[in-house]
Amino acid sequence: MDFILLLQAAIMGIVEGITEFLPISSTGHLILASELMDFWTKQKSDVFVVAIQMGAIAAVIYEYWNKLWGAxxxxxxxxxxxxxxxxxxILASIPIMLVGLSFGQEVKDYLFNDISVAMGLIIGGLIIWWVEKNPPKVNAAEVDNISFKEAFYIGLIQVLALIPGTSRSGATIIGAMMLGVSRKAATEFSFFLGIPVIIGAGLLDLYRNYHVFSGAQDWWVLGFGTLVSFVSALFLIRVLVAYVAKRDFMVFAWYRIISGLIILFFALTGYKLW
Structure with missing residues (x-):
């Protein structure tokens, strides 16, 4: 077993677990981390980036089992x-399932790159900044109060998350807030909405690309990274719920804008970050 490869997988798992539910784009950070570490081959790394997210979403299922079982x-x-x-x-999951099944591979082929990540980060950061400066009136205080119409609109907004750098969590949380959902309810609904989307995308990508893994070691690396993402995501979920009860997302807006500009500068000038 290659220890360095396992260490890289663990780092990728930590990056995924920490960023999946923050409005800063987990896929974008995973793409950048994989390039930084020269992690695996491009084919294996791309599959890993999608599949490892199932570990993070398993943490949501574990943490909110009672409410999800009730649903x-x-x-x-x-x-x-x-x-x-x-x-x-179910209503909120329909749009991204349809678009993802139809165009998911094309998005992966053409938009999994530094410039797409940078632009997604910057534009998303500006939207978060605007919403925090102009907070809408809250009409759904709890996740159970979100109407079917609002849920479907959140699902339409979630389609934007197919673009690396946009952030599924960022799109759904901020989109829900724009529709009048409270910060806490928007965050929890975003957690739950990721379950069918992320598990579906991960299993579909593994089914389509399982042939890129050449042996048992490759599957062990994927499994280990997924386990690390589960543990780190479980920690992050608990911290984030406590955070949103008292603070806004402005720090994430500035983080997205600044990091996006830095990435864009290096991508366009040809200089290397590493």
């Missing part, structure tokens, strides 16, 4: 709150 069983039993949340998540 799943509510679809069958008709229990009001559970059924409403379950249907809301």
């Amino acid at each position: 799943a069983t509510g679809l069958v039993t008709g229990e009001k709150k559970g059924r409403h949340l379950g249907l809301s998540l």
Whole structure:
């Protein structure tokens, strides 16, 4: 077993776990981290970047099991709150499932690069900054209060997350806030909405590209990175929920803008960050 490769996989797992639920783009950071470390071949790294996100989303399932189980069983039993949340998540998942299945590979082929990441970070940062400066009126204080119409609109906004650098969490949290969902409810709904999207994308990418992994060691590296992403994401989820209860996302807006400008500068000038 290649120790350096395992160490790189662990670093990628930590990057994924920390960035998946922050509005700063986990995919963008994973692409940059893989290039920084010269992690694996391009083919293997691209599959790893998508598949490892399933570890982070498993942390959401673990942390919110009771509420998610209530949403799943509510679809069958008709229990009001559970059924409403379950249907809301289904409605919100439809747009990205359709677009992702139709154009996911094209996005991966043409937009998994530094310039796309930089532009996604900058534009997303400016949107976060604007929303925080002009906070909308809250009409849905809890995740159970999000209407079907609002859920579907959040799902449409989530389609933007296919572009690296945009951030699925950033798009859904800020998009929900623009629709009048409270910061806490928007964050939790974003957590839940990632489950079908990320698991679906990860399994589909593995099915389409399993042939790039040449042996048992490759699968061990992928499994180890996924485990690390689970542990680090579980920690981040608990910290983030406590954070959004007291603070805004302005720090992430500035982080996105500054880091995007730095990445864009190096990408356009040809200088190397490393």
